[in-house]
Structure formats: structure tokens, C-alpha cells
Amino acid sequence: MADHERFTVATDIKVYFCDPQNPWQRGSNENTNGLLRQYFPKGLDLSIYTQANLNEVAKRLNERPRKTLDFETPTKRFHQCVASIG
Template identity: 70%
Template sequence: MAKHKSFTVATKVNVYFCDPQSPWQRGTNENTNGLLRQYFPRKTDLSGYSQADLNKVALRLNQRPRKTLDFETPASKLHASVASTG
């Protein structure tokens, strides 16, 4: 985290941190990390995975029902949200 600025410059990937006054953000972050650990153990070098491999994991996670979403999937919640704005 201390080198987030140099990381952003080198990779052109923005780095975001949880707001200190929003404890729910941290819980969501930790939950997501736990889900990702099912596919990529700690200190996994992601350079050994293709973009197709990473896309498969993202698809599986986005199609997984979540208790915090009343057992709906993130994909279905996003679809409903986008559909309601169109």
C-alpha cells in the first residue's frame, strides 16, 4: 500500500482504499479476498494465468449467490440495476 502511487504510474491501474468511516467497505473487501483465495492461494503469481482463466474465475464469482444480496447473484443484481436505468 505504501507504493500505490508508483504502482499506479507503472501499470496505469488506479488503486482505491476503503473509506475509514465506512466499515461495510472493509467487510466487502475481506469477503471478496476470501472468495478469490479459493482459486488463487496467497502469494499466487497471476502472470501464470491467461486472461481467459481470470475471466472464468470472475464469471464464477459473479454467478455465485450471496447472502448479502438476498441470495441473488452479483450479475443478476447488476443486470437489474442497469435495466432499471435504461
């Protein structure tokens, strides 16, 4: 992210870069990879799936309660954020 400093100043959101080859520094990323592996084993060619298949998996994952969201779904949290904006 080339403009991370400008982004941080504009949004007051801290940017953190993980060290290469240190997956434990990317906890939610690694968790998401694990969830995806339930549907798509590592090394699988995703081109064998239709967009509809991929959309269905995304829907299932976004409707799955997450501990990090106090057992709410990502979909519900997203809609709450959108509603609070406007």
C-alpha cells in the same frame, strides 16, 4: 480518492475511508478476498494465468449467490440495475 467531497455532493453517496491495518472495517472487501483465495492462494503469481482463466474465475464468482444480495447473484443484480436505468 482526492475528489471525495465533490463526489459526495454530486451523488449524495457517503464516502468512508477505512483506517490502515484494520481489515474488519472493509467487510465486503475481505469477503471478496476470501472468495478469490479459493482460486488463487495468497502470494501466487497471477501472471501464470491467462486472461481467459481470470475471466472464468470472475464469471464463477459473479454467478455465485451472495447472502448480502438476498441470495441473488451479482450478475443478476447488475442486470436489474442496468435495466432500471434505461
